[in-house]
Amino acid sequence: MKKKDNRDRVLQVRLSQEEFDAIERKFKNSGLKSKSEFVRAMIFEGHLVYFSENELREIHRLMNNIAGNVNQITRRVNSTGNIYENDLADIKEMLNKIWQPLLYFQSQLLRLKR
Numbered sequence: 001m002k003k004k005d006n007r008d009r010v011l012q013v014r015l016s017q018e019e020f021d022a023i024e025r026k027f028k029n030s031g032l033k034s035k036s037e038f039v040r041a042m043i044f045e046g047h048l049v050y051f052s053e054n055e056l057r058e059i060h061r062l063m064n065n066i067a068g069n070v071n072q073i074t075r076r077v078n079s080t081g082n083i084y085e086n087d088l089a090d091i092k093e094m095l096n097k098i099w100q101p102l103l104y105f106q107s108q109l110l111r112l113k114r
Contacts, residue, residue, distance in 0.1 A: 026038075050108075051108070055101055058101070059101050059102065059105075062094060062097055062098045063098065065094060066094045066098070069090055070091065
């Protein structure tokens with residue numbers, strides 16, 4: 001027999017349309033069955049970490065550039081049998097650009113373990 005839910009208290013929160021839309025997106029991506037379950041999970045189990053969407057987009061853009069360059073180099077190596085020093089230098093330069101933001105995100109995630 002299922003235990004009766006004794007949740008009889010209501011919490012009201014005022015939100016802007018932008019805040020409401022953000023919560024809706026996060027709820028839909030959460031896989032949880034109800035918004036109430038989602039809000040309780042965020043309050044009691046969640047951790048607040050801020051990640052800038054612009055920073056994430058920039059990392060995504062850099063990763064796409066790196067992937068494109070690696071694909072071009074791979075095609076050139078497969079067709080010529082040669083790998084060029086400039087190609088490797090370009091990849092190293094792009095990896096250096098992305099390294100700092102990734103370390104920042106890693107540090108934020110590691111804070112959650114404490």
